[in-house]
Amino acid sequence: MLELRPAALAEFSLLPAIEAASDTILTEIAGQRLTRPMPSGAGAAEFAAALHIMVAGRPAVAFVRLEEVDGQAHLEQLSVQPDFARHGIGRALIHAAVAWARECGYHAMTLTTFADVPFNAPFYASCGFAVDSSPGPELLRRRNHERELGLDALGDRVVMRISLDGKYPQA
Numbered sequence: 001m002l003e004l005r006p007a008a009l010a011e012f013s014l015l016p017a018i019e020a021a022s023d024t025i026l027t028e029i030a031g032q033r034l035t036r037p038m039p040s041g042a043g044a045a046e047f048a049a050a051l052h053i054m055v056a057g058r059p060a061v062a063f064v065r066l067e068e069v070d071g072q073a074h075l076e077q078l079s080v081q082p083d084f085a086r087h088g089i090g091r092a093l094i095h096a097a098v099a100w101a102r103e104c105g106y107h108a109m110t111l112t113t114f115a116d117v118p119f120n121a122p123f124y125a126s127c128g129f130a131v132d133s134s135p136g137p138e139l140l141r142r143r144n145h146e147r148e149l150g151l152d153a154l155g156d157r158v159v160m161r162i163s164l165d166g167k168y169p170q171a
Helices: 009-023 044-048 089-103 121-126 137-149
Strands: 004-006 052-056 062-069 072-080 108-114 157-163
Touching: 004 089, 009 044, 009 052, 009 062, 009 072, 052 089, 062 089, 062 137, 072 089, 089 108, 089 121, 108 121, 108 137, 121 157, 137 157
Parallel strands: 072 108
Antiparallel strands: 004 052, 052 062, 062 072, 108 157
């Protein structure tokens, strides 16, 4: 397994390329081919402003970006370069992010994702996340922003949450 570690400031400029490469594997949603591209990802300035970023590898081949939303940890982005996908790196980053958030005193972690993409909502469910039908106000504003960006036009989106107060599933 690749080393998981906090991202170095010098790596922030490399992360947009990992995100863009990761987005190339999303070619269909719910059996329908995408007819429009994904919105562009975060830039180096957004990475620099993040609450916490963890990377896998030297050089980094994957990352998880965490923010705080509604007073809880929020998984803003998980990206893995396609050549390294399906090797457990994303799952390892999720486990590390959950451990970090718990250590920081957060009681839950949220995220937003596509409902019908196997490596989105079903993957996060296998990590212990469940659909959250009552997100807080800041998370609702983020969902509205996703709609404005055109993400909802690509496929159904869901908010998911995991409690950090209990034992984290190791599945």
